[in-house]
Amino acid sequence: MHDKMGSGLGSIGILSGVLEDVGLGDEERREVAGKISDAAEELGTGLSDIVWSLDPRAGTLEELSGRLAEHAERLLSRDGVSVELDFPESWPGDPLDFQVRRNVLLIGMEALHNVARHADPRRVRLSLEPSGRYRWELRVEDDGCGLRKGAPHPGRGRGLESMGQRAREVDAEIEWSEPVEGGTRVVLRFDPSGGGPPLRRLWQRLRRWLGPDLT
Template identity: 35%
Template structure:
């Protein structure tokens, strides 16, 4: 009786991963397709030569930004689908690479707190993808709304009873506010991003706590069963 049950579980897991890959392909088509349409439109306007020099510079800037966004999204999809990236060390490498890529130009310092040795625990495609998207959403919130931030702290840890993965991200804003009283702390503009974070955590059996803190910082804490 054990073998058929195991076979059924593997078949269901394969079906779930196939459905997720289909969803990723659809998202890629929508997101990158939109960016490519923007690039095509701005390129056509440049060829027509209607805009003055300042307008052309703005159009070139928009083309450049759309191109970078498209490349980032393509890289994200390739990374998420590559089976070689299904362990915690590989996930940590990706989190670090993305943080330095998007935060360094803003002047934010990044501090990672992780165990000295991470086990090569297997992470499902769904868990890996949702955790990474939560991470990206959080960094986007910090960049957009936490004008007084000077440091971003990322803590990745494991708990054994029960077995679960914890990710905590918060910006440390107090030192900047003390030095610059006019600096603006986190200002919540919309709840869509926070709802997305919670929904993505719940989708893989996890939980999320996120939002502005009393000291003006912004924190996200998510945990996932392993």
């Protein structure tokens, strides 16, 4: 997220310099000004997301879904991509673990950015729903070019590594797949509490301390 904000600030600086070109016509100036406005709006939203993800006060799954939905609409709808949202009618009121909230938000945003940059889709589906007793499942699915055709871009590879690392930090599971009908599916399964019931959290910590051979 910080890299994207740095890139956005750089874009505003470059575009502002372009506006100073006395040879620009009125139409070109309007186009450049529009791009500056879009970049500034993106930065403002990014700052809001950072503040929310770092706020020690409790956040909820419903708030998380709302932020991801806004991000999807902003990134994709302007390019004519149909965005389908699939969320529960009612939400639990339990607070999200601080680290889970931050990492799931960043993973979801990275998945949506990958779709916008590499997939060239016509339709994207974003869903967040229960998966078992303690876990929830975040899905980002598109009907674009798929992983193999989109993979050569070096930034995408680093993004996938970052998503995997963030998932491991909160004991979540993340999967990438290509459905038979085409496109890409990203599935993240996570525990909103950061590890589930106390005994399960203790077991997970023991496994991390003593290694994978512990049975």
